[in-house]
Amino acid sequence: MVGAGVVGLSVAHELARSGHEVRIVAAREAPDSVSGVAAAIWFPHDVDHSPAVLDSAAVTYRRLAELAGDPRTGVHLRRGTVLSRRAEVDTSWTRAVPHTEPAGPDGLPAGASGIRCTVPLVETSTYLGWLRETVTGLGVRIRAAEFASVGDVLRQDDADVLVVAAGLRSAALLGDDDVSFPIRGQVVxxxxxxxxxxxxxxxNPGGLTYVVPRRDDVVCGGTGDVGSWDEQVDPDVEAAILRRVTELVPQLAGQPVLSRAAGLRPGRAGVRLEAVAGHDRPVYACYGHGGAGFTLSWGDAARVAALIGASET
Ligand SMILES: Cc1cc2nc3c(=O)[nH]c(=O)nc-3n(C[C@H](O)[C@H](O)[C@H](O)COP(=O)(O)OP(=O)(O)OC[C@H]3O[C@@H](n4cnc5c(N)ncnc54)[C@H](O)[C@@H]3O)c2cc1C
Known part of the structure; x- marks a missing residue:
């Protein structure tokens, strides 16, 4: 496999659990990849709401809700509000959530509506470490290495099957995809x-805005700059984020900044989860999760394991 972000680790978990011997090569560990920047709340954001995506989101919801019972995982179930300021509200995602209800008007911005629900919240600093440990406990080996192409990986590794779960860089590795793009996200x-x-x-008229309280901090965002490859934190963007979140949640006024980050969500015109033809061994792609890599991780990992399992029978 290529990739040790949340998607790669989840796929490795499901493959190892179904009896495969799994090796991962990755340029960076998950906390130093886009997965380490995420908020990371369960929500199918910056990804299409196709039936396959919503199925994966529902599977992941259930798995994360189970994991929330184990404090070592860093997963919690948290209540919150999805605000909308448009006449036609997309509620397709609610079918993946056990219970939702309309938010009362108190505290909502003028003209906005809201849906209240409980969803999994992943404390990435704990979860990614737990996931890595669990995966290596299942026998998965992780090696640091960077590759320019899938051909290079296949030349250097005698694996029977290769899964490409390298986030935004997957398209370049595969070389046959021109519908992938970065969606820059900045948080404070x-x-x-x-x-x-x-x-x-x-x-929000000022731009994408969210407030995600975790145990030790509150992740405040954000941006959704389609096509931007800029991974530097922009102080003007941060000031605008702080203005918007404080307007939305006045208790945040004056809170000290603990850290800041920017990352590139792996945007794509549809998640790519399929066998890729044209190589001397079976190659599978699993990437393009946009702002929903955590939200789709377990569902898509199960789908990759099922695809590979079906090809072997
Ligand atoms: C600001 C922000 C907020 C977000 N909030 C949420 C949220 O609330 N909920 C949610 O579900 N998602 C959220 N996301 C999206 C989520 O972070 C991504 O969808 C997810 O991290 C993608 O995971 P991945 O494993 O595919 O990619 P990555 O985390 O990017 O991992 C890619 C892996 O592949 C390896 N790799 C890449 N190229 C190569 C190469 N050439 N050779 C070897 N190895 C390679 C990397 O080193 C890494 O190990 C957010 C993202 C951002 C930026």
């Missing part, structure tokens, strides 16, 4: 004044 993490409820406000 503030000290948590005691918040537990999250809120997302995609239609």
């Amino acid at each position: 993490r503030l000290a948590n004044p005691g918040l537990t409820d999250w809120i997302t406000d995609d239609d």
